[in-house]
Amino acid sequence: MSTTPMPSHAGAAELRKSAQDHLWLHFTQMADFNERPLPVIVSGDGCHLTDVEGRRYLDGLAGLFAVQIGYSHGAEIGEAAAAQMRELPFYTNWNYAHPRAIELAEKVASLAPENLNRVFFTSGGAESVESAWKIARQYHALRGERRWKAIGRDVAYHGTTMGALSITGVESIRSPFEPLVPQVGHVRNTDRFHRPEGETEEQFTALLLEDMEHRILSEGPETIAMVILEPVQNSGGAFTPPKGYFQGVRALCDEYGILLCADEVICGFGRLGNWFGSEKYDIQPDLLTSAKGLSSAYASIGALLISDKVAEPFMEADVMFKHGITFGGHPVQAAIALKNIEIMERLDVVGHVHREQDQFRKTLEPLLDIPIVGDLRGTGFFYALELVKDKDTKQGFSGEEGKDLLQNFLSDRLFDAGLICRADDRGEPVIQVSPPLVADQAIFDEMTGILGEVLTEATERVHSSTSSTAGHDVRAGTVSALG
Ligand SMILES: Cc1ncc(COP(=O)(O)O)c(C=O)c1O
Structure with a gap:
């Protein structure tokens, strides 16, 4: 845990209530928080963030591709x-x-x-x-x-x-x-x-x-x-x-x-x-x-x-x-x-990225063994994993299926497992990873470990919903909804 003293603020319930009454989040379906608690982040250190309940998360997205030096230089x-x-x-x-x-x-x-x-x-x-x-x-x-x-x-x-x-x-x-x-x-x-x-x-x-x-x-x-x-x-x-x-x-x-x-x-x-x-x-x-x-x-x-x-x-x-x-x-x-x-x-942050970028990629590469991970692409500390229904044919998920996989499963599941990254469906479904530029091997390993676990679960979810859909073949693209 962080040694930084926790800032003073109202309790979690009060903050959430106030946020729902007054704070309009960007690119966010506000009604979702009628069903699940709104995440409230209260502090950060290194590549990690802590929420109002004291749970820690690896920030695999560096804020929004932005916090190059991490959170310890405030x-x-x-x-x-x-x-x-x-x-x-x-x-x-x-x-x-x-x-x-x-x-x-x-x-x-x-x-x-x-x-x-x-x-x-x-x-x-x-x-x-x-x-x-x-x-x-x-x-x-x-x-x-x-x-x-x-x-x-x-x-x-x-x-x-x-x-x-x-x-x-x-x-x-x-x-x-x-x-x-x-x-x-x-x-x-x-x-x-x-x-x-x-x-x-x-x-x-x-x-x-x-x-x-x-x-x-x-x-x-x-x-x-x-x-x-x-x-x-x-x-x-x-x-x-x-x-x-x-x-x-x-x-x-x-x-x-x-x-x-x-x-x-x-x-x-x-x-x-x-x-x-x-x-x-x-x-x-x-x-x-x-x-x-x-x-x-x-x-x-x-x-x-x-x-x-x-x-x-x-x-x-x-x-x-x-x-x-x-x-x-x-x-x-x-x-x-x-x-x-x-x-x-x-800190020679740019030199660090230059030196460690190949190692970052190498650490992410085993994720390609997971059946729904079709592609790993990027450079520096800036990567995306494209998710596919069939790796051999590169057949993707339909719009609805991709949305369901990302919004109803992966976003929440990754967050619950302690990783903030982006499950994005603006194009084909992708997981974007882009940690603070001070990330080292321990961070790469932590990130890849969580991604591996959650994407393996996601594969099982896709396959079980596929086989429960009247025996239709995933490759034939006949599954219209998952889960
Ligand atoms: C490539 C690119 N251009 C412009 C913007 C807009 O930046 P801002 O959100 O600071 O207005 C973004 C934001 O993510 C971006 O990624």
Whole structure:
């Protein structure tokens, strides 16, 4: 157990009642908590969290892909925040600068890929994406072109504000809010698991680039402001790029005068074993969006990194980027982000991920022996396990079956077994694992042990519900409901 003194708070029942009366959780079916207790997390240390009843959980998701340094640095980061509070609790970046924003911008630019030398601060990932799309539009306008469209990828998630949601390619979260910002094109993502047997990596890359070029041409290249892609796409389950993909995308963007934005809200700040995924895959973006890991989520701060090429027309006399956010570059949040980066450098967190990533993968690999685990993919400390009904044919679960497996069984069962990770059905059903970047072999083993146990139970559940369905063969895909 943690040696940290437990914070004082109301009892579990009181907290739950108050939460149900007043606190609206994000992306959460609130009525579920009429049936089961709402989880209330009260403290954290290392890679673990503790709930209001004192039960401990391994945080296999690092908050939401965000808490790079784990949960034990609150005191040191709190000192930095308190010192900044005493010096200057707030001032804005509208027309004024202050030391922490200046220092953080310089630090981030020094870590970023070459040519990304300017930093526009935001309050989070979606605001960074909004800012990227707006700066791309205004960049083209300043150069005498009217380009407004964006191109994203199928099933990719980029945030929930209207612009970011329009770029997001997840139908189920878009549809309640349509019409969205018009004219975003979606192209194929880099999911290779369901491609035909025998297709080479080069053929797959060629197919993806053909699809993107076709989309660019059908939209009209002269109307497209930006292509936005994650180095490794999270939604759908850690889709890594095939060889040559990003070089091909860069070439297409150059050919048609389109800006390339790397959305590194998850991939940035060490998740893939480099400071930025753009460095790992040599993406050479014109714009780069980040948030989460910039402060290890100890503060709500994000950033848009801007290349010299994009900045140039904005540095002319009488020109400004017509966009601003009150809290962008907030001095206390900047002080927290600076301290986070200092800790990451002191602990060599990025080097640790780089060195341990193969070992992380090796520890997860035996899970592929479980019948419903079809694929393990990812890189760095960023992995997904795709669940299938039949491993030989790669036949997946139907929408209802996948939903039932994830929502009615795996999410709760993993949590009860002491592991927080994500059972995600935005694409094919996947389990996403993405621990704090300070995780070591003991954490990899603990995580894999729980996953092994619960996924084995899940397999039994699938098979028993299959055999109880009038003897239908799972392979024939005739099971319409599980459990
Ligand atoms: C790739 C990507 N972009 C943007 C966002 C939006 O970030 P936020 O939730 O901070 O607005 C997310 C959030 O998960 C993300 O994963």
